[in-house]
Amino acid sequence: AVTRRVACPDGKNTVTNAACCALFPILDDIQENLFDNAECGEEVHESLRLTFHDAIGFSFAANRAKTFGGGGADGSIITFSDIETNFHANNGIDEIVEEQRPFITKHNITAGDFIQFAGAVGVSNCPGAPQLDFFFGRPAAVAPAPDKTVPEPFDDVDSILSRFADTGFSPAEVVALLSSHTVAAADHVDPSIPGTPFDSTPFVFDTQFFIETQLRGTLFPGTGGNQGEVESPLRGEIRLQSDSELARDSRTACLWQGFVNEQAKMQSAFKAAMAKMAVLGHNVDDMVDCSEVIPSTKPVTGTAHLPAGLTHNDIEQACATTPFPALPADPGPVTTVAPVPGS
Ligand code: HEM
Numbered sequence: 604a605v606t607r608r609v610a611c612p613d614g615k616n617t618v619t620n621a622a623c624c625a626l627f628p629i630l631d632d633i634q635e636n637l638f639d640n641a642e643c644g645e646e647v648h649e650s651l652r653l654t655f656h657d658a659i660g661f662s663f664a665a666n667r668a669k670t671f672g673g674g675g676a677d678g679s680i681i682t683f684s685d686i687e688t689n690f691h692a693n694n695g696i697d698e699i700v701e702e703q704r705p706f707i708t709k710h711n712i713t714a715g716d717f718i719q720f721a722g723a724v725g726v727s728n729c730p731g732a733p734q735l736d737f738f739f740g741r742p743a744a745v746a747p748a749p750d751k752t753v754p755e756p757f758d759d760v761d762s763i764l765s766r767f768a769d770t771g772f773s774p775a776e777v778v779a780l781l782s783s784h785t786v787a788a789a790d791h792v793d794p795s796i797p798g799t800p801f802d803s804t805p806f807v808f809d810t811q812f813f814i815e816t817q818l819r820g821t822l823f824p825g826t827g828g829n830q831g832e833v834e835s836p837l838r839g840e841i842r843l844q845s846d847s848e849l850a851r852d853s854r855t856a857c858l859w860q861g862f863v864n865e866q867a868k869m870q871s872a873f874k875a876a877m878a879k880m881a882v883l884g885h886n887v888d889d890m891v892d893c894s895e896v897i898p899s900t901k902p903v904t905g906t907a908h909l910p911a912g913l914t915h916n917d918i919e920q921a922c923a924t925t926p927f928p929a930l931p932a933d934p935g936p937v938t939t940v941a942p943v944p945g946s
């Protein structure tokens with residue numbers, strides 16, 4: 604069958620649904636002015652984090668009890684930022700909220716749509732990322748999400764998995780969503796070292812995050828004793844307690860290891876879980892599929908490896924049924940991971 608395409612008023616683009624035309628000026632504006640000419644930098648990382656902190660404000664248990672558990676991916680984190688940015692788990696999110704707000708004011712789009720659109724566009728700038736879906740049509744948020752919907756890095760695995768289950772996510776989907784920490788850094792876990800990444804390649808959407816979180820922790824990159832932080836294997840790299848525990852818990856360890864050097868598998872699992880997360884609280888039948896507006900993606904750069912100076916003996920095997928995959932080690936002495944600029 605031939606799909607009829609509609610020409611957009613810009614004279615440049617065609618789409619299957621005319622409603623999607625409105626997204627092209629926003630796409631051009633954010634690529635240039637929010638993401639510094641389509642980089643996979645700090646603003647992309649923060650925008651991806653924001654998709655999660657907005658969407659996870661949702662609760663099936665609250666819905667069943669006929670109470671309000673949050674509107675999901677509704678933009679409430681921006682619309683009601685006076686309330687939500689003060690939640691402990693949202694520490695630092697105010698920065699990207701205030702960077703995104705002028706784009707929402709300038710363009711005719713709801714905060715809920717903008718947050719998920721910016722996240723999907725931003726991720727497309729990271730080599731190795733999948734092309735995420737984008738569904739258009741979230742109404743304006745009606746109320747702030749309640750506190751305690753966003754997991755904390757010091758939460759145990761039970762509490763993390765039950766919080767995600769309350770929004771409809773399985774342990775496998777939780778692990779898939781955490782692929783996001785491959786393009787990520789922490790500014791506030793150890794405030795003395797802002798911009799400290801979770802893996803050695805924070806500008807590449809690769810599987811290094813799943814490899815490096817399985818290495819034995821040996822040092823704190825800055826100061827010790829921060830809540831939610833455990834020892835990492837490399838200078839300049841930070842490890843969240845939650846990531847460390849998910850990598851080692853019997854419910855999630857084999858899922859975690861299962862993404863090591865499995866780029867295509869990680870991409871498709873992340874894409875599927877993100878598609879579900881991005882529409883939490885909404886019915887996709889009421890939305891328009893504008894996925895074709897999301898830019899095509901770039902192939903991953905580099906190959907899965909153990910960081911220089913480390914060997915297979917430094918892996919803390921946690922999956923009981925399958926050995927950790929054999930990987931080449933980078934040559935040379937142990938190196939230090941550089942911080943993400945602009946954090
Ligand atoms: C168990 C669940 C999770 C916990 C406990 C958690 C915790 C954290 C923490 C503590 C930070 C550092 C914030 C800072 O100090 O600047 C962070 C960063 C980040 N998180 Fe998560 N996270 C979780 C799940 C997710 C999910 C599901 C996504 C997206 C789908 C996500 C995306 C990100 C990104 C992209 C960053 C980096 C932000 C930047 O570089 O500025 N996280 N996360």
Ligand SMILES: [Ca+2]
Binds near residue numbers: 786806810
């Ligand atoms: Ca990476």
Ligand SMILES: [Mn+2]
Binds near residue numbers: 788
């Ligand atoms: Mn940051």
